[in-house]
Amino acid sequence: MRAVELLQNRRKDFETLVIAQDSVSYGQRLPKDDGWGKRALKALDLDQTRLHLHGLKPRDEYLKVLQASTAHVYFTEPFVTSWSLLEAMAAGCLVIGSNTAPVREKVDDMATGILVDMDDRDEVAEMIEWVFNNPLEAAEIRAQAREFVLEHFDARKVFAKKAEYLRALVALD
Template sequence: MCAVELLQKRRDDFHTLVLAQDAVAYGDKLAAGQGWGQRALQALDLDRDRLHLHGMKPRPDYLRVLQASSAHVYFTEPFVTSWSLSEALAAGCLVIGSLTPPVEELITDMQTGILVDMDDPEEVADMIEWAFDHPAEVAAIRARARAMICDRYAAEGGFADKAARLAALIAGTRTG
């Protein structure tokens, strides 16, 4: 949100859509009625006309948002990535992610996404702005990211293929 504050000051055309619950998923809970989003709104000078806060959306709506987005900012502490990182990459969305080991498992900087120091709002803002100003390069990154996810995790040759081989083994037949 600090990067959002910087970008709102730099660009009149900058809008941010946030789809989230203002709740703590991991770590210590905050006091009743408080969330990190609420804290950011109180602490930062944000133009609320260009900050669009929405709760969670049904998956089809969420996918449409990813596909239409200029960038999806994904930060996590060294822990694990969630399904949403793979989903964003598979949707062809440019992901600007934290330079942390779990994110680096899926994102190679400037190849399948952009990696940033999530504690450096200036760097985050700079890379979001770079994405706006370099559409051809971003299109190539988005295409490589989607291809990488499809190659690694597509059901064909993955679970579906293994399930068919297991079923054939149980039935006493062989598959190619």
């Protein structure tokens, strides 16, 4: 959100859509009626007419948002990645992700996405703006990301490999 604040000041055409629950999934829970989103709104000078906060959406609506988005900002501490990272890549949405081990497992910087230091608001803002300013290069990254997901995580391939593996395990008895 600190990067959003910078970009709102730089670009009058910058709109941000946040689809999330303001809750903690990992780590210590925040007090009741508190959340990271609420804290950001209090601490930052954000133009809330250009900041659109929504709760979770049904999958079909979420996919439409991904497909229409310029970028999907995906940050995680060193935990496993969630399904939404691959979902965004498969939908052809350019991922700007945290330069952390689990994200690096899926995102090759400037090939299948963009890696940034999630604590460096200037770098995050710079790379979001790069996507706006370099549509042809961004389109190539989107295409490579989608191809990567289809090659490595397509359900038809993954489930076929799982079934083959399970048949081999059963045959060992």
